[in-house]
Amino acid sequence: xxxxxxxxxxxxxxxxxYAVVDWIASxxxxxxxxxxxxxxxxxxxxxxxxxxxxDVPEAFADLLADLDRVVMPGITHWQSPNWFAYFPxxxxxxxxxxxxxxxxxxxxxxxWSTSPAATEIEQRVLDWLVDMLDLPxxxxxxxxxxxxIQMSASDATHAVIVVAxxxxxxxxxxxDMVVYVSNQAHSSIEKGCTIAxxxxxxxxxxxxxxxxxxxxxxxxxxxxxxxxxxxxAVVSAVGTTATTAVDPIRAIDRIAKQYEMWHHVDAAYAGxxxxxxxxxxxxxxxxTVDSYxxxxxxxxxxxxxxxxxxxxxxxxxxxxxxxxxxxxxxEVSDSGAVVDYRDWHVPLxxxxxxxxxxxxxxxYGVEGxxxxxxxxxxxxxxxxxxxxxxxxxELFAPHPFSLVCFSLLEGNNATKRLAxxxxxxxxxAVTPSVIDGRSFIRISIGQTHTGxxxxxxxxxxxxxxx
Amino acid sequence: xxxxxxxxxxxxxxxxxYAVVDWIASxxxxxxxxxxxxxxxxxxxxxxxxxxxxDVPEAFADLLADLDRVVMPGITHWQSPNWFAYFPxxxxxxxxxxxxxxxxxxxxxxxWSTSPAATEIEQRVLDWLVDMLDLPxxxxxxxxxxxxIQMSASDATHAVIVVAxxxxxxxxxxxDMVVYVSNQAHSSIEKGCTIAxxxxxxxxxxxxxxxxxxxxxxxxxxxxxxxxxxxxAVVSAVGTTATTAVDPIRAIDRIAKQYEMWHHVDAAYAGxxxxxxxxxxxxxxxxTVDSYxxxxxxxxxxxxxxxxxxxxxxxxxxxxxxxxxxxxxxEVSDSGAVVDYRDWHVPLxxxxxxxxxxxxxxxYGVEGxxxxxxxxxxxxxxxxxxxxxxxxxELFAPHPFSLVCFSLLEGNNATKRLAxxxxxxxxxAVTPSVIDGRSFIRISIGQTHTGxxxxxxxxxxxxxxx
Numbered sequence: 001x002x003x004x005x006x007x008x009x010x011x012x013x014x015x016x017x018y019a020v021v022d023w024i025a026s027x028x029x030x031x032x033x034x035x036x037x038x039x040x041x042x043x044x045x046x047x048x049x050x051x052x053x054x055d056v057p058e059a060f061a062d063l064l065a066d067l068d069r070v071v072m073p074g075i076t077h078w079q080s081p082n083w084f085a086y087f088p089x090x091x092x093x094x095x096x097x098x099x100x101x102x103x104x105x106x107x108x109x110x111x112w113s114t115s116p117a118a119t120e121i122e123q124r125v126l127d128w129l130v131d132m133l134d135l136p137x138x139x140x141x142x143x144x145x146x147x148x149i150q151m152s153a154s155d156a157t158h159a160v161i162v163v164a165x166x167x168x169x170x171x172x173x174x175x176d177m178v179v180y181v182s183n184q185a186h187s188s189i190e191k192g193c194t195i196a197x198x199x200x201x202x203x204x205x206x207x208x209x210x211x212x213x214x215x216x217x218x219x220x221x222x223x224x225x226x227x228x229x230x231x232x233a234v235v236s237a238v239g240t241t242a243t244t245a246v247d248p249i250r251a252i253d254r255i256a257k258q259y260e261m262w263h264h265v266d267a268a269y270a271g272x273x274x275x276x277x278x279x280x281x282x283x284x285x286x287x288t289v290d291s292y293x294x295x296x297x298x299x300x301x302x303x304x305x306x307x308x309x310x311x312x313x314x315x316x317x318x319x320x321x322x323x324x325x326x327x328x329x330x331e332v333s334d335s336g337a338v339v340d341y342r343d344w345h346v347p348l349x350x351x352x353x354x355x356x357x358x359x360x361x362x363x364y365g366v367e368g369x370x371x372x373x374x375x376x377x378x379x380x381x382x383x384x385x386x387x388x389x390x391x392x393x394e395l396f397a398p399h400p401f402s403l404v405c406f407s408l409l410e411g412n413n414a415t416k417r418l419a420x421x422x423x424x425x426x427x428x429a430v431t432p433s434v435i436d437g438r439s440f441i442r443i444s445i446g447q448t449h450t451g452x453x454x455x456x457x458x459x460x461x462x463x464x465x466x
Numbered sequence: 467x468x469x470x471x472x473x474x475x476x477x478x479x480x481x482x483x484y485a486v487v488d489w490i491a492s493x494x495x496x497x498x499x500x501x502x503x504x505x506x507x508x509x510x511x512x513x514x515x516x517x518x519x520x521d522v523p524e525a526f527a528d529l530l531a532d533l534d535r536v537v538m539p540g541i542t543h544w545q546s547p548n549w550f551a552y553f554p555x556x557x558x559x560x561x562x563x564x565x566x567x568x569x570x571x572x573x574x575x576x577x578w579s580t581s582p583a584a585t586e587i588e589q590r591v592l593d594w595l596v597d598m599l600d601l602p603x604x605x606x607x608x609x610x611x612x613x614x615i616q617m618s619a620s621d622a623t624h625a626v627i628v629v630a631x632x633x634x635x636x637x638x639x640x641x642d643m644v645v646y647v648s649n650q651a652h653s654s655i656e657k658g659c660t661i662a663x664x665x666x667x668x669x670x671x672x673x674x675x676x677x678x679x680x681x682x683x684x685x686x687x688x689x690x691x692x693x694x695x696x697x698x699a700v701v702s703a704v705g706t707t708a709t710t711a712v713d714p715i716r717a718i719d720r721i722a723k724q725y726e727m728w729h730h731v732d733a734a735y736a737g738x739x740x741x742x743x744x745x746x747x748x749x750x751x752x753x754t755v756d757s758y759x760x761x762x763x764x765x766x767x768x769x770x771x772x773x774x775x776x777x778x779x780x781x782x783x784x785x786x787x788x789x790x791x792x793x794x795x796x797e798v799s800d801s802g803a804v805v806d807y808r809d810w811h812v813p814l815x816x817x818x819x820x821x822x823x824x825x826x827x828x829x830y831g832v833e834g835x836x837x838x839x840x841x842x843x844x845x846x847x848x849x850x851x852x853x854x855x856x857x858x859x860e861l862f863a864p865h866p867f868s869l870v871c872f873s874l875l876e877g878n879n880a881t882k883r884l885a886x887x888x889x890x891x892x893x894x895a896v897t898p899s900v901i902d903g904r905s906f907i908r909i910s911i912g913q914t915h916t917g918x919x920x921x922x923x924x925x926x927x928x929x930x931x932x
Binding site: 006008013014016017018020021023024028038040044046049053054055056057058062067071074078079086089090091092094097100101103105106107108112117118120123125128129131151152154162165169173174186187188192196241297303305320323325328332337338346347348349351363364365371434435448449 | 492539579593597617631798900915
């Protein structure tokens with residue numbers, strides 16, 4: 001006879017909730033005690049779990065205990081201040097607490113009417129961000145454009161590729177369409193093209209700073225047009241994944257306009273830096289583009305997932321994504337007085353993700369976020385100067401934001417060995433990469449709690465292991 | 467001079483976390499005190515917020531206070547036990563608490579190596595679900611297939627349409643491909659076809675019970691083939707959105723095999739019911755299909771988002787979705803010993819959503835979830851019997867699960883008036899819909915805390931307003 005215990009009472013929820021809050025507070029205090037990268041082998045974590053689901057309820061205390069027994073040995077500590085790998089995927093206290101409120105309200109914001117607060121807070125906070133990042137006023141919710149939270153930059157980029165394809169469907173077959181990116185662009189764009197069925201994704205050569213070579217773009221587009229293909233979109237990167245290179249938006253846009261291509265900007269990581277005026281020259285020309293995406297879930301302390309996509313004109317997006325079955329019809333939507341975000345992306349359902357974005361911005365304030373970004377950039381400049389001054393190393397690429405790429409003058413093998421040794425130390429996590437056969441190490445400085453002391457230790461560790 | 471306050475201390479996090487837990491506990495206790503549907507006008511919520519982000523930090527207490535001042539007036543209470551609209555989008559105490567842990571760990575499970583626990587717990591829990599729902603053993607992680615958590619059934623369905631298209635790209639252009647669904651299928655399938663660039667989405671006629679008419683499917687496919695088009699996929703619904711109709715999977719599969727079509731099953735809502743053996747005859751033939759999706763975030767008390775997609779053969783999915791840039795390469799992935807879920811869907815990044823699924827299944831046990839489902843189905847049977855016995859009403863469709871559709875014999879206008887009156891009462895939320903010009907009201911019984919008392923009150927309210 002199974003126990004009849006079903007839902008937690010309010011009292012049990014309070015008690016268990018406090019226990020979870022305590023566990024999290026301890027984790028965040030003690031995260032540096034764990035090796036940043038776990039040392040488990042494939043199958044180790046699964047082997048700690050039974051083969052079959054339990055027939056009868058288990059006590060909440062057992063679930064909590066299994067966080068330490070089963071989960072922690074297999075956690076890669078993205079929230080460690082010694083996290084220098086990939087780009088950050090930050091969280092922060094207000095973001096965590098907003099996420100639990102959103103999970104509790106459990107609203108499904110597919111339509112304005114299925115939770116007006118979810119839609120209107122999203123619109124208002126994305127309007128705030130337009131001003132915070134000095135983006136075009138036309139992208140605000142009272143203009144012809146608008147913003148929407150999506151899951152990831154991959155989803156946002158895929159969405160705009162689909163819109164570009166859909167807008168040109170009378171003129172060409174998908175298989176004959178072309179999208180242009182630099183050879184340093186994020187893999188999500190090529191993947192988005194594959195998924196959208198676009199025939200060609202051209203990777204344009206880059207200059208010495210790994211930024212798109214506009215003359216090569218012009219030549220490539222002209223050759224494709226001459227060959228009977230149809231250019232539909234070009235993607236400019238502000239901060240590539242490998243080295244945070246910055247494509248020249250304004251020059252690229254002239255070619256985009258000449259060939260009637262959709263111009264999308266991928267500022268997934270670096271977009272957050274635009275809260276500081278001193279970085280905005282790196283997105284010069286942004287007022288000319290058709291869409292722009294950045295991830296508050298990278299460098300703005302909002303936990304994954306929270307991507308923002310803005311479009312200059314929302315009509316083609318909605319025209320592509322809108323499907324209206326009878327069970328979703330309602331008076332207020334029919335009136336056109338509201339936005340129904342279901343028509344702004346692939347999925348129908350959507351979480352109340354604006355809440356955490358709202359709470360983070362209010363908790364830190366615009367000045368606080370600026371200070372946060374500048375502190376990381378200062379640390380990156382300091383680290384880069386140290387690399388530059390040491391005869392064993394060389395800087396691999398410019399560092400306009402807070403990613404520093406370097407290699408060992410001794411060569412690729414030495415660089416790879418150093419990356420392996422750093423990661424094996426348990427004390428930090430870094431990402432090894434390679435461009436044109438040359439190996440380098442990415443030091444991405446941006447975790448919520450990374451400060452001067454962590455860079456001091458990082459330098460000492462590199463000095464020791466190099 | 468802005469305040470220098472930045473991150474919460476551990477002590478502040480504890481204090482604010484307890485306050486949030488208290489707020490949630492009160493909300494969940496008092497949810498029935500709110501009108502189920504809010505009575506705000508477009509713009510009301512946004513007008514409560516300033517035009518610009520604050521420059522300086524705000525106190526956490528102010529954020530919490532704004533939950534009551536700004537957020538609550540615009541919340542549609544999906545977590546009310548008087549929620550009978552759409553399908554449920556449930557949450558539960560263990561799901562809420564798991565979500566906050568996932569937000570705190572902040573791991574990004576794109577690769578096995580970027581958090582082995584996230585990948586292996588997901589694989590193991592989806593293997594549990596294969597047994598719980600009596601699905602084919604080949605779908606387990608040690609077979610040729612496998613399961614993956616996606617954001618929504620829309621995303622899962624779009625993904626398999628893309629895979630079907632990609633697999634046939636040498637044989638036909640997207641514009642000449644055809645996908646088949648019943649005319650009762652969810653709008654996400656037509657939307658998925660549009661987004662994937664599929665030329666034709668055929669809506670096949672249904673029988674008196676709103677299930678796909680297999681003879682019509684056969685005729686439609688044959689006509690398309692004769693016209694030179696290429697059938698690529700058919701989607702069977704187990705529980706349509708309008709009336710929870712059930713398509714005959716086994717008969718449809720014979721046509722799918724005959725024409726080499728991908729056969730996908732959409733059991734978004736009803737999949738959870740398969741935890742009870744007495745419903746499994748409704749998915750007879752499931753061992754023959756190519757993919758299957760259901761939403762634990764509907765009826766299994768796991769908060770949105772948590773969709774599961776299984777495929778019988780994971781090779782074509784990974785072949786379609788895989789892109790491998792150098793910064794994502796690593797030894798363990800290259801060895802083939804692990805699954806990298808980035809290759810199973812459109813986005814690259816992914817939250818640790820398996821945690822909440824794991825906690826919910828363990829907290830209730832398989833028997834507890836069965837009891838939960840059966841309680842809602844019993845309430846639906848009771849409600850349907852009451853409708854059937856009352857001369858003012860008629861049942862609109864069969865009710866194999868926990869959705870009851872009914873209309874007023876007086877006609878469409880009376881039915882619509884009743885739906886409007888029910889929703890305007892503030893006491894319940896229901897969804898009006900229409901098929902073939904006939905209006906009906908959907909009563910979806912499935913919210914986490916819906917019990918007998920709520921159905922008694924619902925009947926009284928209908929009796930009063932009809």
